[in-house]
Amino acid sequence: MIRVLYFASLRERLGATAETLSDQPETVGVLRSVLAARGDAWKTAFSGDQPVLAAVNQEMANDDTALGDGDEVGFFPPVTGG
Amino acid sequence: MSIEVRVQATPLDALAEIAAVSGDDRGVGGVVSFIGLMRDLNQGDEVAAMTLEHYPGMTERALDRIVEEANERWDLLGVRLVHRVGEVRPTEPIVVVVVAAAHRGEAFRACEFIIDFLKTRAPFWKLEQKTDGTQRWVDSRSSDDDAAAGWSTS
Numbered sequence: 001m002i003r004v005l006y007f008a009s010l011r012e013r014l015g016a017t018a019e020t021l022s023d024q025p026e027t028v029g030v031l032r033s034v035l036a037a038r039g040d041a042w043k044t045a046f047s048g049d050q051p052v053l054a055a056v057n058q059e060m061a062n063d064d065t066a067l068g069d070g071d072e073v074g075f076f077p078p079v080t081g082g
Numbered sequence: 083m084s085i086e087v088r089v090q091a092t093p094l095d096a097l098a099e100i101a102a103v104s105g106d107d108r109g110v111g112g113v114v115s116f117i118g119l120m121r122d123l124n125q126g127d128e129v130a131a132m133t134l135e136h137y138p139g140m141t142e143r144a145l146d147r148i149v150e151e152a153n154e155r156w157d158l159l160g161v162r163l164v165h166r167v168g169e170v171r172p173t174e175p176i177v178v179v180v181v182a183a184a185h186r187g188e189a190f191r192a193c194e195f196i197i198d199f200l201k202t203r204a205p206f207w208k209l210e211q212k213t214d215g216t217q218r219w220v221d222s223r224s225s226d227d228d229a230a231a232g233w234s235t236s
Contacts, residue, residue: 005137007135007137007205007207008135008207008209008219009207009219012219055137055140055205058137058139058140058143059140059143060203074137074140074205076137076205076207077207077219077222078221078222079201079202079203079204079205079206079207079222080201080206080207080208080219080220080221080222081134081136081165081176081177081200081201081204081205081206081207081208082118082165082176082177082197082200082201082204082206082226
């Protein structure tokens with residue numbers, strides 16, 4: 001089971017703040033495909049056209065980062081602080 | 083040496099943060115500060131206010147890590163990094179970075195490093211509320227990526 005959080009403009013485009021998935025995909029890359037397969041806004045967001053960054057357990061991650069039971073994944077646009 | 087990293091929803095007093103770092107360490111020869119302010123003009127549109135979103139937990143850790151890295155690269159005597167979240171109005175400070183060192187070279191470089199890395203690695207997102215009532219998410223800037231990339235790893 002993993003928890004997935006969505007931030008900022010991505011959250012608005014998807015209409016989703018957070019969810020729990022009962023299985024965990026092997027990697028972040030696989031998770032992106034699972035989400036894209038939902039179609040519509042999910043497909044647009046996770047198709048790779050716009051940059052969507054990922055963090056696993058609050059550390060920046062890439063597509064190869066493995067996922068384990070209980071992990072927290074965050075997806076968000078490029079950051080704009082400062 | 084004192085390191086303080088903070089994210090806060092209440093208004094920032096930049097001068098108080100600077101004064102706190104200057105303190106009474108007699109080894110400090112130089113204090114350098116950066117204050118990032120909210121501008122009321124972006125891409126030709128007037129901005130009434132801005133909301134700063136963050137990723138609670140990850141944001142603080144990312145800021146801690148950036149300051150740790152600065153402290154490893156340069157010989158520093160004090161660092162303070164304070165960043166706003168929530169609603170900010172034009173001309174209000176969004177971020178304050180203060181660095182104290184024995185000499186000015188380290189203080190200048192560490193201060194610039196911290197703000198350059200914060201702009202590309204710290205999870206914050208700015209949402210502008212324009213004077214016409216609409217909202218717009220601020221885009222990231224390639225110049226920020228260039229600035230961060232400009233710091234070598236050696």
